[in-house]
Amino acid sequence: DAGVIQSPRHEVTEMGQEVTLRCKPISGHNSLFWYRQTMMRGLELLIYFNNNVPIDDSGMPEDRFSAKMPNASFSTLKIQPSEPRDSAVYFCASSPPGAPRGYTFGSGTRLTVV
Amino acid sequence: AQSVSQHNHHVILSEAASLELGCNYSYGGTVNLFWYVQYPGQHLQLLLKYFSGDPLVKGIKGFEAEFIKSKFSFNLRKPSVQWSDTAEYFCAVIPTGGGNKLTFGTGTQLKVEL
Numbered sequence: 133d134a135g136v137i138q139s140p141r142h143e144v145t146e147m148g149q150e151v152t153l154r155c156k157p158i159s160g161h162n163s164l165f166w167y168r169q170t171m172m173r174g175l176e177l178l179i180y181f182n183n184n185v186p187i188d189d190s191g192m193p194e195d196r197f198s199a200k201m202p203n204a205s206f207s208t209l210k211i212q213p214s215e216p217r218d219s220a221v222y223f224c225a226s227s228p229p230g231a232p233r234g235y236t237f238g239s240g241t242r243l244t245v246v
Numbered sequence: 247a248q249s250v251s252q253h254n255h256h257v258i259l260s261e262a263a264s265l266e267l268g269c270n271y272s273y274g275g276t277v278n279l280f281w282y283v284q285y286p287g288q289h290l291q292l293l294l295k296y297f298s299g300d301p302l303v304k305g306i307k308g309f310e311a312e313f314i315k316s317k318f319s320f321n322l323r324k325p326s327v328q329w330s331d332t333a334e335y336f337c338a339v340i341p342t343g344g345g346n347k348l349t350f351g352t353g354t355q356l357k358v359e360l
Contacts, residue, residue, distance in 0.1 A: 237290040
């Protein structure tokens with residue numbers, strides 16, 4: 133099992149540019165989560181999907197952020213336009229169906245907006 | 247809504263010292279409980295989990311946690327820490343039958359000195 137795969141590992145972009153982060157969950161997992169981690173705010177849940185449907189997006193900071201899950205094996209988190217305060221590590225996690233078993237996290241994307 | 251409190255934000259120990267990190271949750275029903283560890287520059291990894299049964303749970307790398315229902319606590323322990331245990335530790339909870347959304351504590355930064 134390859135685990136949760138995120139790309140890119142690092143992204144440096146200029147303010148105002150569009151950024152797209154990608155995630156491939158573990159095969160067979162039906163829940164997918166996007167988290168943001170910063171020193172100031174810690175670990176924040178941005179959005180999560182169940183069976184490709186967004187269930188809770190209350191953590192999405194503002195309209196500049198959007199997330200999609202077109203199929204069970206792929207999800208994107210897009211920031212348009214990006215701002216320096218979006219700089220953070222973005223983690224994707226997935227979990228299997230059935231009773232909660234905890235999440236498996238990806239290695240994260242470190243985003244720097246200059 | 248449930249919440250998780252980790253009262254110790256930073257802990258510094260010498261090698262071979264014993265460790266106990268506090269975790270309290272607020273939720274009236276039954277819960278599933280987790281401890282995750284994040285080594286410097288890495289993603290979160292599951293240390294141990296509690297669903298039911300024996301309230302003393304053993305995890306990887308010599309860690310254990312005890313669920314005390316009456317105190318709403320799930321403290322993490324290790325009898326003798328090593329320098330390699332330097333990391334950030336997160337407690338998390340999912341209510342039983344309450345969906346699949348993990349609520350994380352704010353984390354405890356552990357530094358083990360030689």
